[in-house]
Amino acid sequence: MSTVTAPADTTKAPAKKSGGFTAAASNYLDERTSISAAVKEFGRKIFPDHWSFLLGEVALYSFVIILLSGTFLTFFFQASMAEVHYEGSYIPLKGVEMSAAMASTLDISFDIRGGLLMRQVHHWAALLFVASIGLHMLRVFFTGAFRKPRELNWVIGFVLFILAMAEGFTGYSLPDDLLSGNGLRIIDGMVKGIPVIGTWTSYLLFGGEFPGTEIVGRLYSLHILLLPAMVLAFIALHLLFVVVHKHTQYAGPGHTEQNVVGYPVLPVYAAKAGGFFFIVFGVVMLIASLFTINPIWNYGPYDPSPVSAGTQPDWYIGFADGGLRLAPSNLDLVLFNHTFSFGILLPLAVIGIFIVAVMFYPFLEAWITGDKREHHILDRPRNAATRTAIGAAGVTFYAVLWAAASSDIIATHFSVTMEGVIRTLQVLLFVGPVIAYFVTKRICLGLQKKDREIALHGYESGRIVRLPGGEYIEVHEPVSDYERWKLASHEEYKPLMIRPNSRGKITVAQKVRAGLSRWFFEDRISPVTRTEIESSHGDHH
Amino acid sequence: MFRTHTRSPRQSRNTGRRSPLATTALIAVGLLFTGGAYAAFSTTTASAETSHAASAGTVEEGKKLFQANCASCHGLALQGTDDGPSLIGVGSASVDFQVGTGRMPLQAQGPQAPVKPVQFTDEQVRALAEYVATTGPGPSIPDESLLQADGDAANGAELFRVNCAMCHNVAGAGGALTEGKYAPALTGVEPVHIYEAMVTGPQNMPVFNDANLSPEDKRDIITALKFTQENSTVGGHALGSLGPVAEGLFIWIFGLGAIVALTVWITARSN
Structure with a gap:
């Protein structure tokens, strides 16, 4: 990191115009290496701030x-x-x-x-x-x-x-x-x-x-x-x-595809x-x-004859x-x-x-x-439901293989049979990813629905109000514009249409692609549109 | 008996204290007192000194304990039943190991008898062992001199790697066998039980007799195991001596967990 922090002084020094050792040193360096251009360029790079x-x-x-x-x-x-x-x-x-x-x-x-x-x-x-x-x-x-x-x-x-x-x-x-x-x-x-x-x-x-x-x-x-x-x-x-x-x-107010917001x-x-x-x-x-x-x-x-139990x-x-x-x-x-x-x-x-x-x-x-x-x-993972589900399936597949490497330790520590552990993991290796796929996809779609609901109608406040006419309504707190941006700014994908190529033929590859695309995007929740938000403003429930 | 003895001093008065009967009488009185005192004490405490003298009594006690606690599976004559093997000729070492570690009496039939709290006092275990040993010759409880963990640790460690590590794990952490059986962890096992396990081969363990591993070799193995256990913390907490599985789980849960918490902390400040 010293390579980054040392030039930091070189940029500061000219601004102070007070001379001194730092300024002289950075000037000396710059005259011989022209490093200031690189520092200027790199120092102004923007990195967004998020823990991930x-x-x-x-x-x-x-x-x-x-x-x-x-x-x-x-x-x-x-x-x-x-x-x-x-x-x-x-x-x-x-x-x-x-x-x-x-x-x-x-x-x-x-x-x-x-x-x-x-x-x-x-x-x-x-x-x-x-x-x-x-x-x-x-x-x-x-x-x-x-x-x-x-x-x-x-x-x-x-x-x-x-x-x-x-x-x-x-x-x-x-x-x-x-x-x-x-x-x-x-x-x-x-x-x-x-x-x-x-x-x-x-x-x-x-x-x-x-x-x-x-x-x-x-x-x-x-x-x-x-x-x-x-x-x-x-x-x-x-x-x-x-x-x-x-x-x-990540999506947020002022964040576009053309800029980077950060430090x-x-x-x-x-x-x-x-x-x-x-x-x-x-x-x-x-x-x-x-x-x-x-x-x-x-x-x-090491000696080729002994092999230890629990070798991983x-x-x-x-x-x-x-x-x-x-x-x-x-x-x-x-x-x-x-x-x-x-x-x-x-x-x-x-x-x-x-x-x-x-x-x-x-x-x-x-x-x-x-x-x-x-x-x-x-993307928020929930907004790309199929990809997230594929990822969950992959993680499950990897995790089952990973767990299998400690099958003997699982057997001794949970007092189960070694054969039982292996059999279970063998089945899970094939069934686990499928279950993970469908469960994750449903969870993602459910979360999308909830987001849509919140973007349009706000949070449930839990406050019940009786109107003069005798009607009871629950007051929904509207979300802030910043929040709504995060909930509603993602794009909508639709399955690809099968299109004939330049010679007017529909190739097999096209059909496969269209099939896969349908699989990817068939189940989806449409993101909230501007008109929907505007029309929901008069709504109070 | 009592009457004859009390009468004898009266007769001796006639012939003086040099009568040949006087000696007999003195012995009789002495025996009466010590025997009475013994009877009075032995009902409350069984002292270790007397166990040698009263071996026959111990065997008898062992027999009673056996009939009450073991015979339902091993048979009244130790001949074995469908539920338990014959114990004729297994020797006192086997009984001391099985009962002394709590494996026997078995609570339920299963792939393997697990270690559990010991049900008998040391004297009772000893009595059971002596009783079973009377039925036929077998490996006996090893001499104390072999159990001091003062042998050649280097030789013992090498023998352990070659003979024991494939089931018990090279660090003695235990390992899995087939069909729910397992080689137990060797941490905290008494030297006498380690020795007895080697000579008797309990459950799935093979027998390592004296032709196979000499008593000195067994002593060395015990020495190495005790050394490893007492010095297992050279590099810090040993994480159960389970090797890479424990290390991997540790780095994912605690290592990466701490790091992620720190990344959240470091980026949260700016918001």
């Missing part, structure tokens, strides 16, 4: 925390699988044979001052990083912020999400403890389950038969070099697009954002100092692990002397399709709705 717009920032700040703590860890971590005998201060592992990676991680935890705190900061910040990306994505999805012109930025953000998961998984595997070794073994099994190329790929990856002596070094190179560089590059691109597109905003970056917003970085850092620090994460000393060094990946890989757990295990098919393990291929395919569907959803929705306009004002 800060979630992406949380992800960014977590990443900065990860970079800082990760750098500390590289000073002491040895990415080597050379066998050593642990001679550090943790008694139950004294003299035990392990890899240098594990031994150095134990040293970081027990013998290097501040090492354990830094490890925990790094790991907690990593969990927060991916979690805040997830929440940020949900915000963007449910408010329709991915619509034109931001479709590409959605894809970039989604690539960042995948990269973050890759970063997490490579990091999780580095200490070479029992838990991470079990995780790698699952990956190895999945790779080997791919027909024809699987075994070769696994040997290539591990430099021979699992676990070999190579994998930690290789993952380390990816973890600290290639992946962070890619994350940084995509973050830069992501933010560049935010600047180019300008920020979206300029300098000075208030930059100060706020800078302060928020330290708040996030503080929260991570607090969690890391109070709560254990990944106690590798409990797990012990970190939360963001959980959905893939859940997919493996839910897939029927007896689906092996032997063809041409090759075994096809559909217990592995099926979840791989389903998860792959799910990821691709989420990644390209903006293009899909744009095609279905036929909407080619730019959108800078966000």
Whole structure:
């Protein structure tokens, strides 16, 4: 943040015209870098103020925390699988044979001052990083912020999400403890389950038969070099697009598709954002100092023979692990002397399709709705009922996979059978999203109806008045103009008509599109129109 | 008896206190007093010292307890019924484990006997164990010297990872088995019960006999478990030692929850 706050002085200084060191310094800098133009442009960027717009920032700040703590860890971590005998201060592992990676991680935890705190900061910040990306994505999805012109930025953000998961998984595997070794073994099994190329790929990856002596070094190179560089590059691109597109905003009085209402970056917003970085850092620090994460000393060094009960990946890989757990295990098919393990291929395919569907959803929705306009004002989730319902279905699908990754812990902690948990989740995986879709859609439409009612007739005040003629009426309090704007300013969509193309033919694609569009917009509540509002003014009930 | 004894000193007066009968009389009086005192005390408190001396009595008490509390499932002659297995030859260790952790008597048939509050006093458990042990040879309650958690923790931890972690979890947090059965968490379990579980293999647990894991190995495992439990808070609160599931839930609920609350706070000021 120093890059933002330092130039703040440069803009202020000329205004004061009092000279002094700041003015001289900023003048010196400007004469040599012409930075004032950039500061002027960037400093006047407007950011609207809403808590949900800060979630992406949380992800960014977590990443900065990860970079800082990760750098500390590289000073002491040895990415080597050379066998050593642990001679550090943790008694139950004294003299035990392990890899240098594990031994150095134990040293970081027990013998290097501040090492354990830094490890925990790094790991907690990593969990927060991916979690805040997830929440940020949900915000963007449910408010329709991915619509034109931001479709590409959605894809970039989604690539960042995948990269973050890759970063997490490579990091999780580095200490070479029992838990991470079990995780790698699952990956190895999945790779080997791919027909024809699987075994070769696994040997290539591990430099021979699992676990070999190579994998930690290789993952380390990816973890600290290639992946962070890619994350940084995509973050830069992501933010560049935010600047180019300008920020979206929620509907409100004075908010149009052509303007952005909010605060300029300098000075208030930059100060706020800078302060928020330290708040996030503080929260991570607090969690890391109070709560254990990944106690590798409990797990012990990796050895292919023991597998611990309750072995799970970190939360963001959980959905893939859940997919493996839910897939029927007896689906092996032997063809041409090759075994096809559909217990592995099926979840791989389903998860792959799910990821691709989420990644390209903006293009899909744009095609279905036929909407080619730019959108800078966000939807309230209820006003895009079908999209919100699709999102709820997707969240349910993901949540079921995620829950499945902890099926054994659910079984022990709620005193139910493991088989019962798996069966239930298998059914829920298919039924849950359907239920979520219809329930959410009905709730959205109901809320729209209520909004319409309030916009036209105001709130129920609960005050009953008897008129001179003996009639009783309930007094409705009218909503303020500001409120009504929020309730009534959204647009109405209608299903696309089937139109013949230039050669007068109706193609199959057109029919599909029209069908999908009907599905999207058939159930809808018309937004309140100006005439309706005006005619309702004389109304008193 | 009483009469003959009281009469004997009278006879001894004739022959003097050197009469051979005098010794007998003294012993008789002594026995009378100690026996009476014992009878008076044993109804109120059963002292630990006497348990060794009166083993036969303990067995008898154990038998009564067994008949009253266990025989409906295990049979009056420990032969077993449709509701419970035979206990002939299970040894005192098995009884001490099952009853001493509250698993037995079972409250209801289920996939597995859960741990619950212990229903008997230590002496009663001991009596039951001794009674069952008389019916056939079996693993006995281990010697105190093996339960001090003073062995080689490194060896124990390694043995635990290889032999126990696949069910009990590498941190001893427990794990799920099939059809509602489970390997219980090992936190807070008495060393004697850990040892007994290894030698008797209760419920779904396999037996680790002395050829498999020597008594010293078992001592080492207990040492490692106790060490882990006493030092589990190295990095702060352990979150139940459940690993990534607990960590993930924590960051979503409390981590992200706190962050979202802070974002609301930071943006609410301007309104």
